[in-house]
Amino acid sequence: MCGRDGAARCVAPVRAMPEKFSHVDEVLTVGEGQFAPVSAEVWGYEVSGLKVVQSWLAGRMLQRRGRTSSPLDALRPEAWSEALTAELLELLWVLERSLVLHRGQAEIFGQIVGGEVVSANELRAPSAEERAEPRTRCEPSSR
Template sequence: MARPPLWQVRSERQIYLSEQDAHQIEDGPALTFTGLIPDLHHFCGWGGGGVRPLWRDPAGNVPNMTGKLLNHLRSVLGLSVSAPDVLAYIAAVTAHPGYTHRFKQELRQPGVRVPITADPTLWNDALTIGHEVLWLHTYGSRVTDPVMTRKRSERAVIERFGIKCLAPVRSLPEQLPERLYYEPDARTLHVGSGAFAPVRQEVIDYTVSGRRVVWRWLNDRTTRPRNKRRSSELDDITPTTWSRDFTLEFLALLSVLTGCLLLHPKQERLLDEICTGPLISTSDLNDAGVLPAPLAATKPPAPSNFSFLTES
């Protein structure tokens, strides 16, 4: 369950960042993002984790980062830098397997550290990619821009990648096989009587810290889920039919993963360029008074002021 302060700051502008800060990340993206209120295990379905909203208030007027950080970035980059820009930069740099692979040794100590470029061109390149990442992770509900084909709807995400339900799922599977039935030549994924295409093999294999995303999504929608921990009697309540909403949700999931996969090569090249170029170091941030962060910025707000929680 999400903590109350996360509910207090919910709004149509809010974006929540999730990370695994208690265990080493195995593979996949180092951070994930959502416009919905995440629970304790949002990052990969187990092991807890941290949640950091973008805004300290529901109206989206008070960012969850210090003014000193934003001012220092503006000074170094010579650009106008906003809190949503910083989040888009973070998404571009960290939300792909290339980051996790490159910093595998560093990630033995849980917690994501973000290299910050001092190059304004690379910063702008990161924003372009990061806006796409955030739009995908939030299923088209955030960072929308009709001019850039980022319309505000889940259906827009589905339509962009052209994945369709070729045959309906007529009944809910009782239990999911360990390996999904997939036709590689036709790029068709079968779910019971249903068929979905075109689906890349990489989409089916996509993992977040060792957890197979597509398999787990389908497994949770069977009448007898495999390998699911029973935490309460509520876990005994399972779906009994495959609904039209399930079909749309599954198409959206396949589309989001497809979009993320297409961005990964760009993200990896960008990370290489950032790491070999000029960086803003921890020493720079200390000298500028950005670090250490004020203690008040790391504490939960009083429940009455609709302020904001920096960590779950």
């Protein structure tokens, strides 16, 4: 497992295949199981408009929700397992770490944007060789 240093923990085990999930006050409830702390930032984490945690959970409920892309989507676990609990925790930990990295990236980006500006006139003009279109491997050399 990666990221064992994440904050989220399983505080009550998921005993049966869950039918629903929710997030209230940093507690993620999955069926009868609970995971905490799960920040609102982790819960709401999106990639290209897809809410990562909700999408992951929706595909693992008793009645699967969400889009299907192939017949393989019908192959699903019949019961919640320790492996699913471990996968969910790893997902939460990865998102926790991603948020920390995003904050660091935002700080660095702010420094870059706020830094010294170099005008195009201060840059050396490229040579004719540097301006030339690169040769491909299929083209014979011009020797």
